Amino acid sequence: MNRQKVQRRVGKYEVGRTIGQGNSAKVRFGKNTETGESVALKILDKQNLHKNMMPKQIRREISTMKLINHPNVVRLYEVLASKTKIYIVLEFATGGDLYGKISKLRQLPDGRLKEDEARRYFQQLINAVDYCHSRGVYHRDLKPENLLLDAQGNLKVSDFGLSALSRQAGAYLDLAGDGLLHTTCGTPNYVAPEVLNDQGYDGATADLWSCGVILFLLLAGHLPFEDYNIMMLYKKIIGAEYSCPAWLSPGAKNLIVRILDPNPMTRIKIPEILEDAWFKKDYKPAVFEEQDEAKLDDVEAAFKDSEEHHVTENNEEQPTSMNAFELISMSRALDLGNFLKKKRCASKTNNAYGLKREIRFAAIGAANELVQKIEAASKPLGFDIQKNSYKMRLEKANAGRKGTLKVATEIFQVSPTLHMVEVRKTKGDTLEFHKFYKKLSTTLNDVVWKSDDTSDKTTNERKTDSCL
């Protein structure tokens, strides 16, 4: 059967598969329907943005990014906003990221980049950083995951000027406060000592430190600062305690030492790097034309939250929410179909559902966990699964006397941890459907409470203490 896929759109962009998932942002593949051009859509929840996290400085930097058209910088085309989300439309880099490349190399014995190759990436990184800094835009979160590659293997730095959007303010401060690694923020391996000390820092020198860590990683194949204990890691970074592998060339070692200088005042500056002998080998300055005109009002508008500028989006990243009235309408007493429908033997209490084609139950837990659990429960039963965020279609050929059984499920959000799961038979034998439901509910036993019949009190009643 040919099933028509729901086309998700945001403004003029078709939204495709998820290509990246960060702490507070998701990146999806997109296509400009006017030009056919591929883009990457960075999607941020407005509620995750701190109210005061968008100071003028950040807005100005994002605006500036629209003007930057550098071969080693991922282009920022435009910024869109809907009622709940911000969409940053970026150039799509087809070659993956440097992190992936290094990870693959690491699996090989002695796996690391050749010095010339590492140098070429580093030169392109410095080109990008130098240019953006000259325009007053700082990265603040340089790491290999943000270093993308195009089809020709050229480096493209992503997320310039955007780091403040995706990082929670004070995340590093928190780390310093209780010494625990908070899973919500990234590892601080690339962060400069002065940032960790939170003494106010210069974006330019801090970015350079991160470039130094990246250069070390490219050449050595491992990070200069690593420790399972976060406090130890801090100590190492702040004291610049690292050791270069013996086989590093003296030129490379010398440059690393100059960059990984814990004192931002004495740390090497970009003009000096450009003059460094090791760096200069085979150096090609970037060739490009500057763009001097771009429409900038979208950036202001997107963050100002004026509704008139909202793009239309027809897909939610969140499950469809269910308000109190929709919740109430699930009461069995309000379904007068119970009067009218055929009923199977009422005395058979184990057949508690009166053979309905649609069953809804409440479940506690996060929506994506529920999706995973339904998936895990249905797969062993031989169902093919199609997922579309929180909607699923399950299909099992030759399930019963009516042939293929098709089931649709959807998860509705009542509160962040309370969801309603709807399980609906769309085709096939009702008895088979109920067999499936029984198996599903057994598998979901730890999250499901709802039983449809008063005679069925086998499920445990539990109390949850809070909504969050």
Next chain:
Amino acid sequence: MLAFVKRFSLKRTKHPRGYEDPQVLASETPFTVNEIEALHNLFKKLSTSIINDGLIHKEEFLLALFRNSSMQNLFADRVFYMFDRKRNGVIEFGEFVRSLSIFHPHTPEHEKSSFMFKLYDLDGTGFIQRHELKKMVGALLSETDLGLSEECIEAIVEQTMVEVDTNKDGKIDEEEWKELVAKNPSILKNMTLPYLKEVTLAFPSFVLDSEVDD
């Protein structure tokens, strides 16, 4: 005229109290005479399940909905109350047909919406008040055996009040209700029973015959 028909038919066929001529009911509802006759068969089953008097008592109503005549359920009480138009504690045949007609697929949406608003207006004040909504959420959650903390119920109610109570007077009036329904048509899902369109077709098996199998 109605009274006359009622008395007339009562005399002639010994119909119980509250019986009304299918012709009259058909003229007032989307049902045909045949369909009303089919509904009468259903009504007979429902109204004689406990007390054989041709009237649906609360216990019979609960038995039909839950297969349990002593079930305590706020919504069942409300539906019974809405069906019992004369407020005399029983559902007569005319009340049954007129109330069910609101669930007919051809009945205009605003009638369905208004019925549901009144059903949720527990105190009959013309508003769905915050405490009523909270009571209903609590009732639904206890129906599902889902133990949720007070704060959690409060949060669900608050979220909905913020969404629906647009003039922020702490209660939901009919205008706000209509806007809500326009935005969330699924709220009225229960108010339409497709079965009612094929009541005669469904008749042989749709009655409460527990032995009938497919």
